[in-house]
Amino acid sequence: xxxxxxxxxxxxxxxxxFETSTPCRHPDLWFLDGNIALVADNFYFCVxxxxxxxxxxxxxxxxxxxxxxxxKKSRLLEGSLVLxxxxxxxxxxxxxxALYDGVSEITHNVGDFDTxxxxxxxxxxxxxxxxxxxxxxGMSAIWPxxxxxxxxxxAEATDPAGTYKPRALYPHPIMVINLARxxxxxxxxxxxxxxxxxxxxxxxxxxxxxxxxxQRSETHLLSERELMNALKGREHASRFLSTFVVNELESxxxxxxxxxxxxxxxxxxxxxxxxxEATTFEILRDVNGVVFHRSSDPLFAIMDxxxxxxxxxxxxxxxxxxxxxxxxxxxxFTASVDAARDEMWRKLPAWFGVDLPSxx
Numbered sequence: 001x002x003x004x005x006x007x008x009x010x011x012x013x014x015x016x017x018f019e020t021s022t023p024c025r026h027p028d029l030w031f032l033d034g035n036i037a038l039v040a041d042n043f044y045f046c047v048x049x050x051x052x053x054x055x056x057x058x059x060x061x062x063x064x065x066x067x068x069x070x071x072k073k074s075r076l077l078e079g080s081l082v083l084x085x086x087x088x089x090x091x092x093x094x095x096x097x098a099l100y101d102g103v104s105e106i107t108h109n110v111g112d113f114d115t116x117x118x119x120x121x122x123x124x125x126x127x128x129x130x131x132x133x134x135x136x137x138g139m140s141a142i143w144p145x146x147x148x149x150x151x152x153x154x155a156e157a158t159d160p161a162g163t164y165k166p167r168a169l170y171p172h173p174i175m176v177i178n179l180a181r182x183x184x185x186x187x188x189x190x191x192x193x194x195x196x197x198x199x200x201x202x203x204x205x206x207x208x209x210x211x212x213x214x215q216r217s218e219t220h221l222l223s224e225r226e227l228m229n230a231l232k233g234r235e236h237a238s239r240f241l242s243t244f245v246v247n248e249l250e251s252x253x254x255x256x257x258x259x260x261x262x263x264x265x266x267x268x269x270x271x272x273x274x275x276x277e278a279t280t281f282e283i284l285r286d287v288n289g290v291v292f293h294r295s296s297d298p299l300f301a302i303m304d305x306x307x308x309x310x311x312x313x314x315x316x317x318x319x320x321x322x323x324x325x326x327x328x329x330x331x332x333f334t335a336s337v338d339a340a341r342d343e344m345w346r347k348l349p350a351w352f353g354v355d356l357p358s359x360x
Contacts, residue, residue, distance in 0.1 A: 024042060038092060124183040173196035176192040
């Protein structure tokens, strides 16, 4: 059961007297047979008490309390009872549409993020659990608990030419981090923080200004606490990659079953070691995104170290064919890569200061 403890005092957001001038009908959500007017900003939405009560225990209790008041003193709009809310009209419109139409048509890519944010905020506030769970489940396909799902997400953001373009497809992680904290969807945080940690430290600190925006006030910023979490986690991830390079590449010994172990030619005898030395160079060369445009991405760098052993010339191999580890050495290295990436994924919550009961 999700914890909605942040909404214990949500009734305080309900007013029964207008503090401003009489609002206008909202153009989208005004039903002729509606029997309750929800006021937000300068608009009111004439909807149905039964729909609100069925989906939200919070609204059900508010309506019950309101119906027990002296109706002669109740404020009316076009004959409907009035509840004045402190939500924005934009958020309330998205939330009400979700109540009436569902959320099955909503995507979780960058284009729908504002809508998802509005619905998730109010479905949390008003305890509409089935909508909240559906949205968090959808977001979890992009900000997952599982490394395997993360890999599918990364592949989706890579175009046919091999260029990685996550910002064209997915919401910026700063916005996701802030939303996840606001609504208590903490399971989204480790992968969102990791995504953000691949940016330069200065970019993390200065925040994200969405395309089309020009005002500094429109910049999405992390809180001081979250900024420290992001930078500390970034340091941990970078250190993990350095340790992997030193332990698994620079000082790597050949397998006991190495096919070149008994070669008389000194050059051929060192083919596997030379392969791992060349791999070290390529990994360090691409730490800043020179080749694949994926700066500071330890999970990808570690995986790519293994993939280099399998690429052929038709797939733009970066290692000469003479510099390929034999099968026994390659299999042992693949096992080391898989173990390192699993270990790194398990460490993400601790690195980024996210307290979860279980992970992944």
